[in-house]
Amino acid sequence: MEMLRRARVATSVIFAVHGAVTGTFAARVPWIADHVGTGAGGLGVALLMPGIGALLAMPLSARLAHRYDLRSLTRVLILCWCAALLLPALPTSIVVLCLVLVAYGAAAGVADVAMNAQAVVIEERYGRSVMSSFHGFWSVGGLAGSAVAALAARAGLDARIHFLVAAVALAVITLVASAWLLPHRPEPEVDAPPAFALPSRAVLPIGLVALCAVFAEGAGLDWSAVYVRDLLGDTASTAALTVSVFSVSMALARFAGDRVIHRLGPVPTVRLAGAAASAGALIVVLGGRTVPVILGFGLLGVGIAVVVPLVFATAGRIGDHPGRSLAGVAGIAYGSGLIAPGIIGGIAHLSSLTASFALVTALTVAMGLGAGVLRPAPAPAVQQE
Structure with missing residues (x-):
């Protein structure tokens, strides 16, 4: 039971990390728009790209979840999501920004599926609803990420530096927390899902x-x-x-x-x-x-x-x-x-x-x-x- 409680805490932290990356990016969108030199129209197109990237990548998640241990998969994909935070601050043109936001959204989508799959496994072991609290921690992470980003923006901190510090800090938290996640693989006789x-x-x-x-x-x-x-x-x-x-x-x-x-x-x-x-x-x-x-x-x-x-x-x-x-x-x-x-x-x-x-x-x-x-x-x- 102690292992299950630790896994619940670890999964809550993973959800908070995912939310923190999202909130950090969202609060620095004005800086990114200024850095690229785009107006509302170009920014509106660019902000469609994360959703498109997630939609393209999510159908691949089932095959990944079938092939790899869920604890290892969640750790790797959340680390990729933290690293993806570095991407939006780098481009200096709207075209490149759109391309990197597709990759950013793809990382968000596959990480989202992996952490929710981990949450489902924990909820099954508990035998009662615990999923809502995990999503509550996602919301807390988003609020914390946006609050820190607002302070960084007010201090005039370059978003490239801010994103680097945030990504490293959140990656370290992920590495520590993921050690307590539950291992899980499908039974050997379960057929692999389609690649897409x-x-x-x-x-x-x-x-x-x-x-x-x-x-x-x-x-x-x-x-x-x-x-x-x-x-x-x-x-x-x-x-x-x-x-x-x-x-x-x-x-x-x-x-x-x-x-x-x-x-x-x-x-x-x-x-x-x-x-x-x-x-x-x-x-x-x-x-x-x-x-x-x-x-x-x-x-x-x-x-x-x-x-x-x-x-x-x-x-x-x-x-x-x-x-x-x-x-x-x-x-x-x-x-x-x-x-x-x-x-x-x-x-x-x-x-x-x-x-x-x-x-x-x-x-x-x-x-x-x-x-x-x-x-x-x-x-x-x-x-x-």
């Missing part, structure tokens, strides 16, 4: 629930500040506060999520989460004033927080090895995160941001209605001798 594994028919409905949740998450992270600043006419600091409220609400809900799932079960939890997220999105649409809208974004964050961890946990129990189904669900989720900013922006351009968040409301309703696909499969009957 697309989502199976069993995984697709679960992936659609993930699509709704990740779309709403992307809308909240990328557009909440714009909503408060441009639509409601409030200050930039209040707009930034809205993003913080949304992010912190998600993190806190994820740490509480495992208890709720244990008490209610996956399906009622997602139905309740869908109701909360829909209420929050509806408040955003109808609020009209800053305070209700900020509270609405907070409630939206609470509602979608536990859904993605539950989706990964459910997918990881399908089939003979957690990496196979996780790769399919992760691809759908990343795809949703990739298209969400563009769809929100497109609807806002044609109509308004209010109409965009009406779509978010509809998707969170669909998320709650689709909760039944997360129902655990019945345990196999025990044959009598």
